[in-house]
Amino acid sequence: MKKILQLNSSSQHISKTRKLSDLWIDQLFDKGDVVVQRDLTGLPIINGDWMVANYTPDNELTVEQHRILELSNQLIEEVQSVDILVIGAPVYNFGIPVALKAWIDLIARAKKTFRYTEEGSEGLLMNKKVYVIYASGGTPMGADYEFVTPYLRHILSFLGLTDIQFIDGNNNQLPELNQLKSVS
Numbered sequence: 701m702k703k704i705l706q707l708n709s710s711s712q713h714i715s716k717t718r719k720l721s722d723l724w725i726d727q728l729f730d731k732g733d734v735v736v737q738r739d740l741t742g743l744p745i746i747n748g749d750w751m752v753a754n755y756t757p758d759n760e761l762t763v764e765q766h767r768i769l770e771l772s773n774q775l776i777e778e779v780q781s782v783d784i785l786v787i788g789a790p791v792y793n794f795g796i797p798v799a800l801k802a803w804i805d806l807i808a809r810a811k812k813t814f815r816y817t818e819e820g821s822e823g824l825l826m827n828k829k830v831y832v833i834y835a836s837g838g839t840p841m842g843a844d845y846e847f848v849t850p851y852l853r854h855i856l857s858f859l860g861l862t863d864i865q866f867i868d869g870n871n872n873q874l875p876e877l878n879q880l881k882s883v884s
């Protein structure tokens with residue numbers, strides 16, 4: 701039994717990455733698997749109070765600081781609890797959508813998802829497969845002005861998520877995806 705986390709970050713009602721992620725998960729899915737869906741749109745942006753709470757030792761946190769970190773803790777536990785992540789990554793203004801960046805900012809926490817050792821940084825989210833579903837209105841995946849895949853490869857690897865496969869939603873790699881040609 702596998703546990704799959706589906707992360708959607710599209711701001712559009714008719715979303716190519718959502719449809720492609722659904723189809724990708726249909727392919728992966730075996731009887732008994734569990735899919736957890738998380739819509740990242742509307743996630744809060746980290747602010748000063750959040751930063752202070754994040755840098756406060758766990759045993760010194762106030763009740764209010766516990767509350768401030770609650771969502772971040774929940775999102776981290778959600779990632780820790782799954783075997784596979786399927787991340788919808790639309791290209792917005794040549795980078796990732798703000799919703800996906802908000803999620804990354806909320807889960808990238810020292811001593812929880814990464815740490816620094818004498819040898820350098822070490823990611824703590826390990827042994828998970830990541831599929832990133834890429835879609836754009838024309839920016840080819842891998843173009844030198846495309847900042848979605850290099851950024852995601854770097855930050856996910858930094859967090860320990862090194863087993864990443866990028867699926868180019870513009871270049872339908874699955875026969876089933878052809879039906880989505882009309883969705884842009």
Ligand SMILES: Cc1cc2nc3c(=O)[nH]c(=O)nc-3n(C[C@H](O)[C@H](O)[C@H](O)COP(=O)(O)O)c2cc1C
Nearest residue numbers: 710715716717790791792793794836837838839884
């Ligand atoms: C705010 C916004 C910015 C976009 N910026 C780009 C861009 O820089 N390059 C590009 O090729 N397509 C761009 N697009 C088109 C989207 O990448 C395209 O619609 C893709 O299907 C997005 O995935 P989604 O349908 O899941 O939202 C943009 C779309 C939106 C809504």
